Amino acid sequence: MTLDSTQPEPVSAPGAGPSAEGRRERGAPRERWQVELAEAVRDPGELCRLLGLDATVAAEARRAAGGFPLLVPRPFLERMAAGDPHDPLLRQVLPLGVELVSPPGWVADPLEEAAALAAPGLVKKYDGRALLLATGACAVHCRYCFRREFPYAGHGVSSAGTAAALAAIAADPSIREVILSGGDPLLLDDDRLTDLLGQLVAISTVTRIRIHTRLPVVLPSRVTRRLVALLADLPHPAVIVIHANHPAELGPDQAAAVRDLASSRAILLNQAVLLAGVNDTLPVLLGLSERLLAIGVLPYYLHLPDRVVGTAHFDVPEEKAVGLIDSLRQKLSGYGVPRLVREVPGEASKVTIA
Numbered sequence: 600m601t602l603d604s605t606q607p608e609p610v611s612a613p614g615a616g617p618s619a620e621g622r623r624e625r626g627a628p629r630e631r632w633q634v635e636l637a638e639a640v641r642d643p644g645e646l647c648r649l650l651g652l653d654a655t656v657a658a659e660a661r662r663a664a665g666g667f668p669l670l671v672p673r674p675f676l677e678r679m680a681a682g683d684p685h686d687p688l689l690r691q692v693l694p695l696g697v698e699l700v701s702p703p704g705w706v707a708d709p710l711e712e713a714a715a716l717a718a719p720g721l722v723k724k725y726d727g728r729a730l731l732l733a734t735g736a737c738a739v740h741c742r743y744c745f746r747r748e749f750p751y752a753g754h755g756v757s758s759a760g761t762a763a764a765l766a767a768i769a770a771d772p773s774i775r776e777v778i779l780s781g782g783d784p785l786l787l788d789d790d791r792l793t794d795l796l797g798q799l800v801a802i803s804t805v806t807r808i809r810i811h812t813r814l815p816v817v818l819p820s821r822v823t824r825r826l827v828a829l830l831a832d833l834p835h836p837a838v839i840v841i842h843a844n845h846p847a848e849l850g851p852d853q854a855a856a857v858r859d860l861a862s863s864r865a866i867l868l869n870q871a872v873l874l875a876g877v878n879d880t881l882p883v884l885l886g887l888s889e890r891l892l893a894i895g896v897l898p899y900y901l902h903l904p905d906r907v908v909g910t911a912h913f914d915v916p917e918e919k920a921v922g923l924i925d926s927l928r929q930k931l932s933g934y935g936v937p938r939l940v941r942e943v944p945g946e947a948s949k950v951t952i953a
């Protein structure tokens with residue numbers, strides 16, 4: 600087990616609706632997103648029952664999950680096609696036997712993030728910006744994620760770690776932009792987020808706050824009125840980078856969440872990972888860009904997958920990736936084409952491939 604706290608806190612009152620917003624005293628009903636998070640699917644058998652898949656799929660998933668167990672919120676599951684073991688959304692979350700065989704070159708920390716820690720919970724690799732690891736927890740476990748191997752607890756990702764990270768940000772005026780990352784920073788509840796954003800805003804040298812989150816996609820109910828108000832209150836527009844890899848991830852609930860975020864005047868971007876068997880075709884990438892633009896999100900990055908153990912089956916050859924981007928450029932407005940990038944340890948920025 601490497602992610603330190605993937606289990607949400609116990610739910611005291613299942614069924615709490617949006618009306619729970621605004622009264623969050625201890626013992627009060629939790630918000631809908633917290634209930635939905637607690638009800639996320641964790642059992643491969645249940646996943647297969649819900650999707651009408653063969654029990655052998657569940658047996659393999661149980662064997663392959665290792666220290667990074669299945670975790671899928673139901674709003675994401677509802678976007679999958681029933682009965683298709685190769686569904687591109689399912690493929691992102693279903694543990695497969697191939698994860699257990701990793702070729703040489705696929706390692707635990709391909710980005711050498713552990714070496715780039717400027718303080719507990721603070722990763723500073725590039726000039727002007729730093730990543731604050733606000734939590735180790737995610738609402739979904741993406742099989743291709745390098746964070747599956749990241750020892751959050753050992754790197755100060757905790758309340759005490761956040762305090763140390765904030766002190767390091769305040770002491771380094773070169774950090775103009777703070778990127779809330781993790782894990783998923785929007786898993787902090789609104790009280791903790793209010794506190795964290797307040798402390799960041801109080802640091803005069805920080806002029807921009809960016810949030811990297813998959814929640815508007817996998818758990819759109821997280822975009823509460825209180826969250827939107829919190830973002831709208833920032834002295835500058837927030838930059839919110841969501842993470843969708845396939846157009847089917849972006850249904851009406853996701854579009855509504857994005858629209859609510861935009862009402863805070865946040866700048867909305869998407870980062871995707873290029874994944875074999877998920878989105879490594881021209882029609883899917885074209886569909887993703889079109890859908891993002893239709894709901895008001897600009898495609899920002901298309902990442903080549905990081906070479907982390909257990910993820911080699913997602914790899915897409917660089918030449919193929921470049922060909923896909925070249926074709927996209929012919930079919931889409933320039934602003935609809937994401938930058939194809941790879942992260943290379945030691946470089947001064949992400950490396951643009953095309």
Ligand SMILES: *Cc1c(COP(=O)(O)O)cnc(C)c1O
Pocket residue numbers: 722723724725728729730778948949
């Ligand atoms: C990706 C990343 C950033 C942000 O890079 P941008 O190119 O500005 O999006 C910052 N810090 C770290 C450690 C990163 O991995």
Ligand code: SF4
Pocket residue numbers: 736737738739740741744745746747781782783813842
């Ligand atoms: S890709 Fe993002 S949401 Fe998915 S497991 Fe990794 S950090 Fe969490």
